[in-house]
Amino acid sequence: MRGGQLEHVLKKFQLSGKNSGFDDDSMKELSKFTELSALMLENCTSITTAGFLQLGEFLSKKKMETLMIGHANNFTDAVLKLLKEFTKLYRLILRNCTALTGKGFEDFPPTSRLAELDLSRSNNIEDASLKHLAKLAKLMYLNLYGCEKVTGEAFADFGDPHLSLRGLNLRGTSFSSENTFPLLSRFWNMLPRELLYSQT
Structure with a gap:
């Protein structure tokens, strides 16, 4: 394949490793790929905020x-x-992104196609942002x-009948069943039968 053609055919890019050498310049080059539908970067610690802004x-x-x-701090x-x-973003996984608050x-527009959101161990996520x-x-x-700062207060705003929430993992949060289960009951019929929670 001739140089430059890859930019028009590559649909998935996945890379993991602190010593991969993937940095801000690499992100700039990746921005030229026109058909990319899946991007997965793990432990690419050489990417700065400026590099991520290339998105x-x-x-x-x-x-x-x-x-x-x-x-990715x-x-x-x-x-x-x-x-x-x-x-067209359907699946967003931001694990261990400790600079995120969720603001x-x-x-994000109500018309967003986002269906799967994983913020696990991004421990500065706050109720106000959720x-x-x-x-x-x-x-x-x-x-x-x-997400240790999450108490569950944000769920007071959930319960719109148009929501389709089916799975919720609250393990390792500051969620309190005593204070928050009444709020969850507002949209319980939308949950799967899959609520993951453990009292700490």
């Missing part, structure tokens, strides 16, 4: 369906805000494992 320049952002970023709310332009979800998820009518699975 806003991705030529494939209207085609991206899956984005997974793991162990430089993935911030400013980067998260850019993802509102990823109109970036404020700009309230913005209540408007996402297609959200089906929400993983908050290890």
